[in-house]
Amino acid sequence: MGDFLRQQWWLPLLVIGSLAPLAAQLASRGFLPTLRSLDRRWIFLLMFWAVLVPIDYIGVTGRTFPEVPSALAQTTFDRIEQLNEGDPVLLSFDYDPASEGELAPMATAFVKHSAAKKLKMYFMALWPVAPQLIDNTIDKVIKADYPNLVYGRDYVNLGYKSGYEGVIKVIITNLRQLYTTDTHGTSLQNIPMMQGIENVQQMKLIITVSGGYPGVKEWVQYAVVPYPDRIHLVAGTTGVSAPEMYPYIPRQLPGLLAAIKGAAEYEQLVNEKYGGPNPDPKYLEGLRRMGPQLVAHLLVIALIVVANVVYFADKRRGSRV
Amino acid sequence: MKRETMFWTTLMVLGALALLGRAAFSGMGREYVQAVPVANGQWTQYEPATYAEYQGAIAANPVQTDYRFSLPRTIGLWLAAFFTLTVFSFLYGDNPIYRIAEAVVVGVSAAYWMVVAFWEVIVPNLLGKISPQTVQNWAMPGLSGPDAAQDLSYLVPLALGILLLWRLSPRGPWIARWPLAFIIGTTAGLRMIAFLHGDFLAQIRNSILPLVVTVNGMFDP
Numbered sequence: 001m002g003d004f005l006r007q008q009w010w011l012p013l014l015v016i017g018s019l020a021p022l023a024a025q026l027a028s029r030g031f032l033p034t035l036r037s038l039d040r041r042w043i044f045l046l047m048f049w050a051v052l053v054p055i056d057y058i059g060v061t062g063r064t065f066p067e068v069p070s071a072l073a074q075t076t077f078d079r080i081e082q083l084n085e086g087d088p089v090l091l092s093f094d095y096d097p098a099s100e101g102e103l104a105p106m107a108t109a110f111v112k113h114s115a116a117k118k119l120k121m122y123f124m125a126l127w128p129v130a131p132q133l134i135d136n137t138i139d140k141v142i143k144a145d146y147p148n149l150v151y152g153r154d155y156v157n158l159g160y161k162s163g164y165e166g167v168i169k170v171i172i173t174n175l176r177q178l179y180t181t182d183t184h185g186t187s188l189q190n191i192p193m194m195q196g197i198e199n200v201q202q203m204k205l206i207i208t209v210s211g212g213y214p215g216v217k218e219w220v221q222y223a224v225v226p227y228p229d230r231i232h233l234v235a236g237t238t239g240v241s242a243p244e245m246y247p248y249i250p251r252q253l254p255g256l257l258a259a260i261k262g263a264a265e266y267e268q269l270v271n272e273k274y275g276g277p278n279p280d281p282k283y284l285e286g287l288r289r290m291g292p293q294l295v296a297h298l299l300v301i302a303l304i305v306v307a308n309v310v311y312f313a314d315k316r317r318g319s320r321v
Numbered sequence: 322m323k324r325e326t327m328f329w330t331t332l333m334v335l336g337a338l339a340l341l342g343r344a345a346f347s348g349m350g351r352e353y354v355q356a357v358p359v360a361n362g363q364w365t366q367y368e369p370a371t372y373a374e375y376q377g378a379i380a381a382n383p384v385q386t387d388y389r390f391s392l393p394r395t396i397g398l399w400l401a402a403f404f405t406l407t408v409f410s411f412l413y414g415d416n417p418i419y420r421i422a423e424a425v426v427v428g429v430s431a432a433y434w435m436v437v438a439f440w441e442v443i444v445p446n447l448l449g450k451i452s453p454q455t456v457q458n459w460a461m462p463g464l465s466g467p468d469a470a471q472d473l474s475y476l477v478p479l480a481l482g483i484l485l486l487w488r489l490s491p492r493g494p495w496i497a498r499w500p501l502a503f504i505i506g507t508t509a510g511l512r513m514i515a516f517l518h519g520d521f522l523a524q525i526r527n528s529i530l531p532l533v534v535t536v537n538g539m540f541d542p
Contacts, residue, residue: 161442181461248523
């Protein structure tokens with residue numbers, strides 16, 4: 001913190017300077033009268049600093065806020081960790097750039113974990129723009145850090161098929177009915193790692209990164225439910241979708257990463273085991289994004305508490321009158 | 322002009338000038354690519370490269386051609402930046418430039434969906450099943466083997482698809498109701514069964530838990 005303040009000495013001055021009129025108003029008019037008629041732009045300014053200061057701190061120092069992995073993140077990690085080298089895993093990228101900010105860190109961490117474990121990765125997508133996101137993740141993780149992994153032998157991109165849950169319904173019994181080629185147009189029979197793969201039930205684990213419909217819910221309903229003993233699923237999803245998935249835990253969905261918080265916890269686990277002493281910043285995106293989110297959430301909680309204090313103080317004063 | 326409008330307009334113009342200045346004098350906003358030979362050098366694929374990689378390559382060999390400036394990608398980058406700012410301009414107020422960006426996003430998205438669906442589904446999964454040889458010669462040389470065997474049962478979805486598009490015809494658009502009824506009926510049936518099994522019954526099962534659990538004859542707290 002000391003180094004940060006020495007380097008960015010102007011930032012605290014800027015924050016304090018911009019909030020000085022509010023402090024002066026609080027001092028002169030009093031706490032409750034000021035808050036009763038508080039201009040909402042002060043809240044916008046507070047939120048601006050609550051987001052910007054942690055971003056600047058993390059960007060300048062390279063340090064991230066500590067994370068304690070939750071049971072769900074730990075189970076997700078353990079499920080992948082239990083697999084053996086060469087086990088097939090299906091990675092379904094079911095999201096688009098609109099939710100990439102929340103989901104890309106966990107997708108990156110899933111691929112890094114799978115690559116580090118030397119699992120055979122079968123990529124597919126239920127969303128039309130996701131094949132591009134798969135390519136980006138492959139470039140970022142596999143081609144950059146695991147160049148010994150060979151396309152077609154260690155990983156394959158099967159691409160997108162339209163049909164929403166219909167795709168899942170078909171590939172759990174017959175993958176080749178829908179997928180005749182990979183995303184580059186190569187016949188599946190010419191891809192070594194597709195030899196003997198007839199359906200998704202042969203996957204040791206299905207990992208879906210989902211931004212909505214179709215996504216986790218459809219994988220549970222159309223893949224896990226008909227074959228509960230053969231198909232095992234872990235997922236990462238957005239914050240708004242996660243509450244809908246919690247009823248599936250633990251029988252239908254043993255592991256779930258919810259939003260950036262889940263991504264950060266999982267990143268922590270993956271980096272502890274496979275990241276080395278100084279993990280590449282691309283594997284810290286979840287942890288980095290948790291900083292501003294944490295401070296912004298604390299600010300929102302503080303504002304709710306303050307607003308309630310004002311409300312009950314007014315109510316009490318009103319009852320006395 | 323109102324004082325507030327003047328303030329924000331000046332701020333926007335200054336921001337735009339700053340961006341253009343940086344682009345002109347500092348190299349910001351330029352995209353570079355690396356030429357990568359594929360298929361034993363039969364053709365060249367251009368992959369994204371960073372400015373630092375380009376500078377490093379130039380420093381090592383000033384006449385190298387592997388790393389190069391990419392005009393199409395640079396135009397794409399600036400268009401993306403422009404449209405992003407244009408969309409954000411709605412925060413300032415509804416305006417014609419925002420409307421243009423909105424129309425472009427809708428049009429490009431629809432076109433993207435159509436192209437992806439055509440090449441990822443209609444060509445390999447419909448035409449490729451009905452006439453694999455033609456598709457192999459025309460569009461997908463990789464389509465071969467037992468997965469590419471002819472299957473004339475796919476004429477049924479082709480016929481249903483044509484009937485669905487009949488809605489656009491001025492004569493007999495009611496014909497489209499038949500495939501639509503098939504789609505709705507199938508989807509409703511699939512989803513009802515899935516919800517019954519996946520949510521209703523499974524949630525009841527998950528809710529009914531034994532009050533006392535014993536492991537090897539011992540009480541498990």
